[in-house]
Amino acid sequence: MAMTATSAALRTFYHFPSRIIYGTKPREPLAAAGPAERLVFLLLNQRISTSDSLFTRLWRRAHLRICADGAANRLYNAFHQANPLVVPDRPTNQLPQRKPATSTTLRAMLTVAETSSHTNQYIPEAICGDLDSVLPDVEHYFSHHQTVVHYVDDQDTTDFMKNLLWLDDLEQRHGDATDPAKSTVIAYGGLGGRLDQSMSSLYVLYNYGAQRPIYLLSEESIALLLLPGVNHVECDWFDQSPACGILPIGVTSATVTTQGLRWNLNNAQTSFSGLLSTSNIVDKPVVVVTTTDPLIWTVEVRK
Numbered sequence: 001m002a003m004t005a006t007s008a009a010l011r012t013f014y015h016f017p018s019r020i021i022y023g024t025k026p027r028e029p030l031a032a033a034g035p036a037e038r039l040v041f042l043l044l045n046q047r048i049s050t051s052d053s054l055f056t057r058l059w060r061r062a063h064l065r066i067c068a069d070g071a072a073n074r075l076y077n078a079f080h081q082a083n084p085l086v087v088p089d090r091p092t093n094q095l096p097q098r099k100p101a102t103s104t105t106l107r108a109m110l111t112v113a114e115t116s117s118h119t120n121q122y123i124p125e126a127i128c129g130d131l132d133s134v135l136p137d138v139e140h141y142f143s144h145h146q147t148v149v150h151y152v153d154d155q156d157t158t159d160f161m162k163n164l165l166w167l168d169d170l171e172q173r174h175g176d177a178t179d180p181a182k183s184t185v186i187a188y189g190g191l192g193g194r195l196d197q198s199m200s201s202l203y204v205l206y207n208y209g210a211q212r213p214i215y216l217l218s219e220e221s222i223a224l225l226l227l228p229g230v231n232h233v234e235c236d237w238f239d240q241s242p243a244c245g246i247l248p249i250g251v252t253s254a255t256v257t258t259q260g261l262r263w264n265l266n267n268a269q270t271s272f273s274g275l276l277s278t279s280n281i282v283d284k285p286v287v288v289v290t291t292t293d294p295l296i297w298t299v300e301v302r303k
């Protein structure tokens with residue numbers, strides 16, 4: 001699948017990470033200054049950190065929570081295995097049916113997310129993928145709690161991509177003028193783990209990150225796409241300045257000027273065969289990056 005990042009925005013403002021992570025009310029609008037932002041927490045199949053973690057904060061703040069296939073096993077193991085909710089037994093000789101995709105709506109899932117105890121009990125509103133990783137018992141368990149199971153039979157896209165494409169489809173059919181057309185996606189587990197999967201997540205960020213805000217996340221780092229033009233990145237600004245990097249992934253090179261870093265670039269050309277700014281340090285609450293081409297920005301998470 002060949003795609004290119006579009007040069008959509010001349011000026012981009014990222015309210016992240018502090019506003020999303022450290023907001024005081026679980027469901028307050030995420031961007032205080034803009035239209036209410038809808039946050040989709042997309043859990044990928046990687047280790048979940050449960051103690052004082054980004055995971056729990058973001059889970060609570062999200063408006064919708066979706067597991068990519070085997071990520072549902074991680075959620076089950078982390079929050080349900082030791083103390084499961086009551087669910088009728090699954091007939092052991094019967095595997096879940098694999099039918100073409102179910103038809104649900106974004107509105108229906110948002111309603112479930114708002115009205116049920118999904119947030120506190122760590123139940124996702126949906127599981128989506130080719131479903132070769134989610135265990136039948138885990139699928140049965142969550143299905144019993146109103147989790148939509150969306151099957152996509154495709155061996156040319158990863159389950160992360162399948163989830164984004166499904167979200168596009170759901171949002172296209174959503175059609176509520178008061179709502180934002182595109183959610184912000186937090187992909188928890190989008191960094192770290194197997195290198196090919198990690199690179200595939202960066203591919204997703206590069207190719208889809210111009211269409212909606214996407215944040216790749218681990219407990220250590222956040223990555224987002226900077227678009228050609230002027231980008232204002234609101235950074236964590238606590239006791240210690242976080243480490244950061246500017247990565248020319250997907251482009252041959254980019255010409256970059258920055259403000260707010262310890263080692264600023266001044267009309268400098270960055271590329272994988274030339275200058276690469278890593279182990280840089282954020283020195284201001286807002287970093288300004290002016291670039292000719294898309295870039296991946298990464299910053300350390302301070303908790």
Ligand SMILES: Nc1ncnc2c1ncn2[C@@H]1O[C@H](COP(=O)(O)OP(=O)(O)OP(=O)(O)O)[C@@H](O)[C@H]1O
Pocket residue numbers: 044045046068069070071129132133134157158159160161189192193194195197198201
């Ligand atoms: N080892 C891993 N390291 C990093 N990310 C992973 C890893 N395994 C899975 N993921 C992420 O979680 C998503 C869901 O994973 P899934 O449970 O479907 O495993 P998979 O079948 O190995 O992944 P896929 O089918 O997408 O290649 C993947 O699309 C990918 O983004």
Ligand SMILES: Cc1ncc(C[n+]2csc(CCO)c2C)c(N)n1
Pocket residue numbers: 130154155156157158159
């Ligand atoms: C050139 C090429 N390389 C690898 C795969 C394998 N693959 C990529 S995404 C995916 C789906 C995983 O759920 C699988 C099996 C392919 N299809 N085409």
